[in-house]
Amino acid sequence: MKGSTLVILVVGLAVLFWQVARARAYQFGGSGKFGSLPAQHGWFAALWVLLPSLAFLAAWQINAPGMVTDAVLRDPAAAALPPTGLTRASLLAEARALANGTATGAFHGLARDLARRYATVQVRFNWIATAATLGLALSAGFAALAKVHSGFRARSQVERLVTLLLLGASLVAILTTAGILASLFWESGRFFSLVSPGQFLLGTHWSPQSIDPAAPGDSLGSLPLFWGTFFIGAGIAMAVAVPLGLLSAIYLSQYAASTTRRVLKPALEVLAGVPTVVYGYFAALTVAPAVRHLGMALGYADASGESALAAGLVMGIMIVPFISSVSDDSLAAVPSAMREASLALGATPAETVRHVLLPAALPGIAGGIMLAVSRAIGETMIVVMAASGVATLTANPFASTSTVTRQIVDLLTGEQTFDSPKTLAAFALGLALFGVTLCLNLAALGLVRRYRERYD
Amino acid sequence: MTVKMSARHVSAYYGDLRALDDVSIDIDTQHVTALIGPSGCGKSTLLRLLNRMNDAVPGARVEGSIELDGQDIHARDMDVVELRARVGMVFQKPNPFPKSIYDNVAYGPRIHGLARGRGELDAVVETSLRRAGLWDEVKDRLDDRGTALSGGQQQRLCIARALAVDPEVILMDEPCSALDPIATARIEELIGALRGRYAIAIVTHNMQQAARVSQRTAFFYAGRLVEYGDTSDIFTNPRATSTKDYITGRYG
Ligand SMILES: Nc1ncnc2c1ncn2[C@@H]1O[C@H](COP(=O)(O)OP(=O)(O)OP(=O)(O)O)[C@@H](O)[C@H]1O
Ligand SMILES: [Mg+2]
Numbered sequence: 001m002k003g004s005t006l007v008i009l010v011v012g013l014a015v016l017f018w019q020v021a022r023a024r025a026y027q028f029g030g031s032g033k034f035g036s037l038p039a040q041h042g043w044f045a046a047l048w049v050l051l052p053s054l055a056f057l058a059a060w061q062i063n064a065p066g067m068v069t070d071a072v073l074r075d076p077a078a079a080a081l082p083p084t085g086l087t088r089a090s091l092l093a094e095a096r097a098l099a100n101g102t103a104t105g106a107f108h109g110l111a112r113d114l115a116r117r118y119a120t121v122q123v124r125f126n127w128i129a130t131a132a133t134l135g136l137a138l139s140a141g142f143a144a145l146a147k148v149h150s151g152f153r154a155r156s157q158v159e160r161l162v163t164l165l166l167l168g169a170s171l172v173a174i175l176t177t178a179g180i181l182a183s184l185f186w187e188s189g190r191f192f193s194l195v196s197p198g199q200f201l202l203g204t205h206w207s208p209q210s211i212d213p214a215a216p217g218d219s220l221g222s223l224p225l226f227w228g229t230f231f232i233g234a235g236i237a238m239a240v241a242v243p244l245g246l247l248s249a250i251y252l253s254q255y256a257a258s259t260t261r262r263v264l265k266p267a268l269e270v271l272a273g274v275p276t277v278v279y280g281y282f283a284a285l286t287v288a289p290a291v292r293h294l295g296m297a298l299g300y301a302d303a304s305g306e307s308a309l310a311a312g313l314v315m316g317i318m319i320v321p322f323i324s325s326v327s328d329d330s331l332a333a334v335p336s337a338m339r340e341a342s343l344a345l346g347a348t349p350a351e352t353v354r355h356v357l358l359p360a361a362l363p364g365i366a367g368g369i370m371l372a373v374s375r376a377i378g379e380t381m382i383v384v385m386a387a388s389g390v391a392t393l394t395a396n397p398f399a400s401t402s403t404v405t406r407q408i409v410d411l412l413t414g415e416q417t418f419d420s421p422k423t424l425a426a427f428a429l430g431l432a433l434f435g436v437t438l439c440l441n442l443a444a445l446g447l448v449r450r451y452r453e454r455y456d
Numbered sequence: 457m458t459v460k461m462s463a464r465h466v467s468a469y470y471g472d473l474r475a476l477d478d479v480s481i482d483i484d485t486q487h488v489t490a491l492i493g494p495s496g497c498g499k500s501t502l503l504r505l506l507n508r509m510n511d512a513v514p515g516a517r518v519e520g521s522i523e524l525d526g527q528d529i530h531a532r533d534m535d536v537v538e539l540r541a542r543v544g545m546v547f548q549k550p551n552p553f554p555k556s557i558y559d560n561v562a563y564g565p566r567i568h569g570l571a572r573g574r575g576e577l578d579a580v581v582e583t584s585l586r587r588a589g590l591w592d593e594v595k596d597r598l599d600d601r602g603t604a605l606s607g608g609q610q611q612r613l614c615i616a617r618a619l620a621v622d623p624e625v626i627l628m629d630e631p632c633s634a635l636d637p638i639a640t641a642r643i644e645e646l647i648g649a650l651r652g653r654y655a656i657a658i659v660t661h662n663m664q665q666a667a668r669v670s671q672r673t674a675f676f677y678a679g680r681l682v683e684y685g686d687t688s689d690i691f692t693n694p695r696a697t698s699t700k701d702y703i704t705g706r707y708g
Contacts, residue, residue, distance in 0.1 A: 258514065337551035341614070344509060345564040345621055346541025355563070360554055 003061055006130060007054070010137050014049040017141040021045035021148050028150040036154035044154040047161045048144035053137035060129050071121045077113045184434065187427035194421045195220055200428060206391040206402075208411060208422045216421035222429060224391040228308065228401040229433075232383065233376035236312025236397060237319055241376075242369060244316070245323025252324070253331045254349055254357070272321035280385035283314035288386055295398030304400035306388035312397070315382050319372050326368025330361035363447045370444035374437040380405040404433050459484050460625055460655035461506055461543070466520035468501050468510070475501040477679040478520070483625065488647055489657045490666035490687065493676035494702065499659045500548055502676075503627040506657070507543035508536050524625070541568060544623030548630050548659075550610035552602030552617070557594050560602040560613055561585060564621035580620055587649075588616035589642030607634040615643065626650065628658040632665065644669050663703050667691050675699045 022042035069092065072078060082088045091111050097103035098115035099122060148154070192200070195217040203221015211219050248268065252261055288310035295303025334357050342352040358365075388400030389410055411426040461483040468476040476498045483489050483506075491499045501510070508529060510516040522529050529539055541564075552560050561581045564570070571577040581598075585591040590612040594605070602613050611634050618626060628647075632640040647656060647669045660666050666673055667687060674684040675696070683690060683699045694700040 335551070337547065337549060338553060340509060340512075340547065341551045341553065341617075342563070343512070344507060344540055344545040344547070345567070345617065346537050346539075347563075347567050348537050351567050355567070356553055 003057065003129075006057060006133050010050060010053050010057075010133065013134075013137050013141060014046040017049045017145065018042040018046040021145055024145070024148050025154070036152070036158075040158050041148045041152070041154040043158045044161070045141060045144040045148065047158065047165075049137045049141040051161065051165070052140050053133045056136055057129070057133050060132075064125055064129065068118070068121050068125055071125075072114060072117050075114070075117045077110065077117065080110055181434075184427055184431045187424055188431040190419070191421065191424035191428040194424065195428075200425075201432070204393055206407070208407075208425060211420075211422055220421065220425050222404070222425075222432065224393040225402060225404045225407050225429065226432070226436075227393055228387070228391060229377045229403040229405070231395070231397075231401060232308050232312040232387065232403055233315060233379065234373045236309060237315040237376045238369065238373060240313055240316025241319035241323050241372060245320045246327050246365065248320070249324045249327035249331060250353055253328050254353055268321045268324055271317070272325075274318070276318065276379065276381035277385075279314050279318050280381045283310050283382050283386035287314055291398065298398075300396065300398045302396070303398040304388065306386065306400045307398050308387070308401035309397040311383050311386040311401075311403075314386065315376055315379055318379070318382070319376055322372050322375070323368060326371070327361070327365050330364030330368065331357055333364065334360045363450060367444040367446075367448035370440050370447070374440035374444070377403075378405065378433065378437055380409065384409050404429050458486075461522065461524050463502070463505070463522045464520055466502075466505060466518065466522060468498070468505055468519075469515075469517045470513070471515040475679055476505070479676075479679075479681045480520075481674055481681060481684060483655045483657050485652060485655045487671035488651050488669055489672040489674060490670035491657060491659045491674050491676065492661070492663070492666050492702070493682075495661075497676040498679045499676055500629050503545065503629055503657065503659060506625070506627055507540045507545055509540075509545065511536065541621055542623055543625040543627065544618040544621055546611075546615050546618050546626070546628045546631050548633070550607060550614050550634065552605070552610050552613050554601060554603050556599045557585075557602050557605070557613060558598040561616050561620050563617060568621065570620075570622070584616040584620040585613075587619055587646055588612040589639060589646065590616055608636060608639050611635060612639060612643070615646075623654065625655045625657075628656070630659050630661065632660070632662070640665070663691075663705075675702060677702070 019042065021044065022038045025036070025038035025041035072092075072095070073081075081091060091108060091114070094103065094108065094111040095114035095118050098111060099118035199217035200220055200222055202223060203217065204223045205219055205221045206224050207219045248264075252264060256264065288305050288307065291307050291310040291313070292303045292305045295307065295309075338356050338360060339352055342356045343349070347355070383403045383406040387406050388402050389406065390400055391402040391407065392399060394401065408426045408429050411423055411429075459482045462481070464480050466476060466479045467474060479498075479502060481489070481502075491502065493499055504510045504513075505518055505522060506529075510518065518530075524539065524543065527534065553563065555563070558581055561584050562571075562577055565577060565580050571580050582591060582595075585594065590609060593609060594600075594613075602610065605613060611631060615628070615631060632643055635643065644665065647658065650656060658666075658669065660669075670687045672685070673687040673690045675682050675690065675694075675698075677698050682696050683694065690699065691703060694703060
């Protein structure tokens with residue numbers, strides 16, 4: 001039976017047990033005045049039918065392909081397979097496709113033999129899965145039904161199961177993060193066994209296209225990339241986003257008439273909804289040429305069509321709504337009594353903003369800016385489209401500059417083997433970038449929390 | 457007798473709610489005016505109208521005329537910033553800035569450029585704190601945060617902050633609600649000392665206090681000015697039964 005059919009069947013069983021348990025509970029009239037309602041007995045039984053069997057099924061679906069392959073490999077015909085490498089993997093894939101009917105003709109005789117073996121093993125495993133799932137569902141269901149009697153606290157039992165369910169849901173996110181981190185660390189570890197961390201982090205020469213196999217670290221110095229990343233994301237982009245975002249927040253929250261605010265605020269939010277890829281081609285096709293011309297006119301002979309300035313400007317515009325909304329929230333969190341106190345002393349709105357509101361809101365705003373920086377340096381699409389593929393260590397905003405994210409994309413696209421220093425470098429870059437953004441986020445959270453405490 | 461501020465036929469609205477209904481009242485420098493009346497009758501609203509603090513409240517409207525030194529405060533050529541500097545206010549709830557005690561008091565003088573040099577500013581801060589009866593308690597900790605003071609100390613800090621601007625009118629909204637009897641006595645003394653120089657209006661729920669500090673009393677009930685006259689008359693010989701009921705503590 002297919003997985004989806006099984007799920008439907010289990011859900012059907014759950015509904016059935018829900019009905020039966022509820023009907024039973026009706027017969028003895030619930031559990032006292034404040035005890036469980038009949039429907040809660042129903043939920044208790046239904047959850048018992050659902051949770052164990054579906055958990056089993058999920059685990060099975062993850063592990064089954066591996067177990068099937070193991071079983072196939074125990075077949076004598078499998079001995080003829082080459083021990084490792086691509087041919088072996090493609091033969092197995094072909095056999096699997098034949099068995100599933102997704103491929104029609106076979107190229108290799110060996111694949112055809114293995115396909116038969118695959119088919120029988122899969123049928124057997126399928127039966128095991130079906131029987132085990134349904135068996136689990138039924139036995140758990142009957143066990144639950146047996147508990148349904150007048151003294152049983154189905155209500156608190158359901159509560160416990162729901163708690164488990166919620167815990168499970170939050171664990172999924174945490175475990176996924178942990179998994180991503182683990183793979184990042186693992187691949188980076190392999191990279192750092194080839195290139196020393198010092199060389200990687202402090203080296204000033206980055207040219208993965210021409211790696212000397214004897215000394216890969218010589219052309220994998222990531223300093224120019226991190227420089228470019230901060231130059232674009234924390235320098236140019238913030239120089240645009242912080243003033244624009246902060247000033248528009250001040251205007252919107254302190255000066256604008258409510259009608260103006262009703263028009264301008266949604267307009268800013270639209271800006272936040274523009275897909276980054278649209279910003280990307282705006283940067284590459286419109287802003288970059290203009291910036292190049294400007295650079296030429298200013299006498300920079302090396303003004304590039306892939307300049308840091310173009311990418312940074314557009315990234316800044318992209319961040320404006322974020323800064324503005326964080327600043328708006330922080331300003332709004334300052335008690336209005338502060339504002340009134342200042343105004344009542346004869347301060348103008350501008351003086352009130354400068355001397356009272358901004359100092360009070362500053363930690364929150366600073367935290368928001370840090371989050372924005374962390375977002376800007378992780379931003380990929382704009383720099384892939386508008387920044388350069390060549391990493392140079394320069395402070396000239398008109399010169400071509402590359403970033404970490406842009407290089408990760410370059411390293412992983414195209415024909416690559418997955419264990420060369422070149423591709424592994426992508427993971428090391430990812431890990432370093434993650435480290436930076438993690439620190440930024442933690443610092444920002446700390447700031448924001450300190451700031452909240454002050455008014456609580 | 458010079459009338460400093462006068463309100464004529466003033467009504468105030470918050471959206472559809474009428475908080476004040478056709479109120480006419482004068483505030484002058486010779487007399488301290490006490491505003492009394494049950495909670496929600498519009499006392500704070502009247503004070504907020506006098507220095508246009510309600511301008512910034514969404515949905516708030518005002519009808520009638522209010523004059524400061526014979527000049528309409530809602531006139532086009534009236535600068536609201538200057539108006540508020542001339543008409544100081546102490547709010548019902550203490551609202552010190554999250555700055556040092558010194559900076560709280562120095563705030564007004566600084567933005568208006570009232571003191572030349574640090575020495576002069578120090579002097580203004582000290583006098584203001586002394587007049588508010590807070591100096592002895594804070595003179596060794598002027599750099600502590602104003603928000604770290606006790607509620608009653610914060611209230612006096614706010615009074616000192618308002619005095620430091622040297623306004624012409626001082627509006628106090630229950631300035632002693634968070635104070636102990638000693639601090640209250642000091643504020644009452646201060647009000648007595650300020651009379652004659654400043655026009656003072658004070659909202660209070662304490663009848664003895666109204667009788668002690670004021671020469672004029674206005675009794676409000678449900679947004680209307682029910683009775684307004686010499687304090688001694690109102691407390692000894694109230695004309696309206698609602699005034700009598702209120703000051704004898706029958707309700708409110
Ligand atoms: N910002 C506001 N928005 C809407 N209604 C308000 C606002 N401020 C006051 N009101 C209403 O106006 C009326 C008068 O309020 P006000 O604060 O002037 O009363 P009060 O006499 O000062 O009372 P208390 O002695 O409790 O301070 C009340 O009904 C109140 O609910
Ligand atoms: Mg009030």
